[in-house]
Amino acid sequence: MTTAVDFPKDFLFGTSSSAYQIEGAVNEGVSGERRFHLCVKDVFIKKQKYSDVFSVRSAKDIPKEYINRVKLVGYSKGSIIFKVVDKIVDKLTSVADADIACDSYHKTDVDVALLKELGVQVYRFSLSWSRILPTGYDHEPNGEAIQHYQDFIDKLLANNIQPLVTMYHCDLPQVLQEAGGWTNNFMIGCFSSYARFLFKTFGDKVKLWTTINEPRLVSEGYGGIYGLAPFDHDLGATYSGIGDYLSIHNMLLAHAVAYRIYEKDFKPTQNGGVSICPDTTWAFPNDGNNENDKKASELVLQHYVGMFIEPLVTGEFPKIVLESIKDTNERKKFSTWRLVPFTDEEKKLLIGAYDFMAFNYYRALRVTMMSEDKIKDETDLKKIDQRIEIVGDYADPSIPIDDYNGFYNILTWLSKKCKKDTKFIICENGLKDIDNPLITAEVKTKSKIEYHRGILVELSKAIKDGINVFGYCVWSFMDSYEWIMGYKDKFGIYEVDFENPDRPRTKKGCFNFFNKLFQDKKLPVDST
Numbered sequence: 244m245t246t247a248v249d250f251p252k253d254f255l256f257g258t259s260s261s262a263y264q265i266e267g268a269v270n271e272g273v274s275g276e277r278r279f280h281l282c283v284k285d286v287f288i289k290k291q292k293y294s295d296v297f298s299v300r301s302a303k304d305i306p307k308e309y310i311n312r313v314k315l316v317g318y319s320k321g322s323i324i325f326k327v328v329d330k331i332v333d334k335l336t337s338v339a340d341a342d343i344a345c346d347s348y349h350k351t352d353v354d355v356a357l358l359k360e361l362g363v364q365v366y367r368f369s370l371s372w373s374r375i376l377p378t379g380y381d382h383e384p385n386g387e388a389i390q391h392y393q394d395f396i397d398k399l400l401a402n403n404i405q406p407l408v409t410m411y412h413c414d415l416p417q418v419l420q421e422a423g424g425w426t427n428n429f430m431i432g433c434f435s436s437y438a439r440f441l442f443k444t445f446g447d448k449v450k451l452w453t454t455i456n457e458p459r460l461v462s463e464g465y466g467g468i469y470g471l472a473p474f475d476h477d478l479g480a481t482y483s484g485i486g487d488y489l490s491i492h493n494m495l496l497a498h499a500v501a502y503r504i505y506e507k508d509f510k511p512t513q514n515g516g517v518s519i520c521p522d523t524t525w526a527f528p529n530d531g532n533n534e535n536d537k538k539a540s541e542l543v544l545q546h547y548v549g550m551f552i553e554p555l556v557t558g559e560f561p562k563i564v565l566e567s568i569k570d571t572n573e574r575k576k577f578s579t580w581r582l583v584p585f586t587d588e589e590k591k592l593l594i595g596a597y598d599f600m601a602f603n604y605y606r607a608l609r610v611t612m613m614s615e616d617k618i619k620d621e622t623d624l625k626k627i628d629q630r631i632e633i634v635g636d637y638a639d640p641s642i643p644i645d646d647y648n649g650f651y652n653i654l655t656w657l658s659k660k661c662k663k664d665t666k667f668i669i670c671e672n673g674l675k676d677i678d679n680p681l682i683t684a685e686v687k688t689k690s691k692i693e694y695h696r697g698i699l700v701e702l703s704k705a706i707k708d709g710i711n712v713f714g715y716c717v718w719s720f721m722d723s724y725e726w727i728m729g730y731k732d733k734f735g736i737y738e739v740d741f742e743n744p745d746r747p748r749t750k751k752g753c754f755n756f757f758n759k760l761f762q763d764k765k766l767p768v769d770s771t
């Protein structure tokens with residue numbers, strides 16, 4: 244039996260989504276010849292979908308699901324080419340694309356009505372860069388897409404729902420990817436002119452902006468992580484510990500330049516705020532008394548989160564990250580600078596470049612240090628830099644991890660790191676439905692509620708400690724396109740029937756819990 248927990252009266256409760264994951268309408272709103280508002284994810288996914296040939300550097304890199312199902316077909320550019328002999332067609336994952344998704348591009352009235360019914364005060368969604376600027380650049384904006392978003396924002400405001408807008412959520416215009424994407428520092432200019440365009444076009448109504456969603460995850464796609472765009476097996480090379488760092492460097496500067504544009508040219512009249520939106524996790528040492536395990540947890544914290552926060556506080560990357568990279572370079576006789584420090588000019592742009600701090604949180608980890616033997620054999624530079632072994636994560640329930648405490652720890656850590664009096668908002672926190680037909684809907688609902696309750700109790704503790712948290716968004720508003728997992732992973736408060744061309748939405752069992760929480764701003768007593 245727990246007691247009820249109150250949240251401040253002006254606290255913003257809401258839900259979140261992203262354009263690519265819900266909108267569909269993949270070819271709409273683009274006129275004339277400019278029909279290429281494909282984004283990186285789109286091209287990547289379609290390639291996965293239609294291709295049964297892929298290349299890897301060594302046989303041990305064959306994705307798990309293809310082991311025993313591949314035939315060697317040749318060698319190219321230092322890599323081995325395989326053909327999948329029986330590519331399985333799993334309707335929910337491998338052939339799933341986001342061409343229609345939840346069809347939200349056509350259902351703004353329905354979606355706003357559902358948000359209203361749910362009782363949210365804030366809705367966190369993203370704008371599609373490739374839809375708004377189909378050439379990738381800002382010289383030929385797409386009027387139809389702009390009108391679409393203007394109308395949507397107006398509908399939210401008419402229903403007292405505050406828009407919290409992400410400028411870029413994994414859907415880079417393909418044309419920019421072809422120029423190297425985030426590994427090319429030319430992206431700093433592209434992103435900041437896109438940001439200026441958004442402030443100019445929507446800034447009279449949007450007061451809460453985040454620039455880049457989960458930049459760490461974006462960077463992993465440039466480091467060769469399987470399943471994350473734009474990683475391309477055909478390249479026959481992996482850029483782990485190279486492409487990822489380059490893209491982090493450029494994304495941070497792109498964020499900072501966008502922030503400075505807002506600060507100078509828009510904030511004085513628009514009075515809103517801008518933040519970046521990193522993903523966060525807390526890593527517990529496997530053995531709390533073991534110094535090596537403690538160091539491993541610090542490495543995770545700094546590699547995963549500190550990399551995006553420290554530069555905005557001091558203009559530098561975290562010391563422990565720089566030291567670990569230096570050490571890897573010495574061990575592997577690698578003399579190229581992989582994580583380029585910021586210049587003095589860049590530091591000035593970065594330091595303090597946020598009006599509030601937005602972040603996502605899902606799960607905590609349990610970690611230990613990689614053994615010396617393993618480091619010797621490892622060829623992946625980033626893995627050596629991070630030097631950690633994940634002992635437990637959410638995929639392995641046999642090793643329990645206190646995710647709730649992890650959330651409290653990361654929030655406390657952030658509040659100590661960031662500027663005094665920084666306000667925080669959680670843009671995403673969620674739990675996917677248990678994917679097991681033998682488990683009843685009631686049990687699924689119960690575990691979802693239990694998870695959010697656990698996080699919210701810690702959140703309210705942090706607020707009582709004096710940390711200024713002003714909002715919390717549940718991922719997600721409705722079931723949606725879950726990237727490499729297609730439509731299999733379901734996080735929604737509303738369920739979507741993806742077999743039905745109308746994509747009807749229905750309330751899930753957890754609806755009442757969230758509806759009441761959002762309206763009362765109170766976690767009711769748990770009598771279970």
Ligand code: NOJ
Pocket residue numbers: 261264456457603671718725734
């Ligand atoms: C974080 C990402 O921002 C979002 O796109 C994704 O769907 C959720 N995590 C759940 O995996």
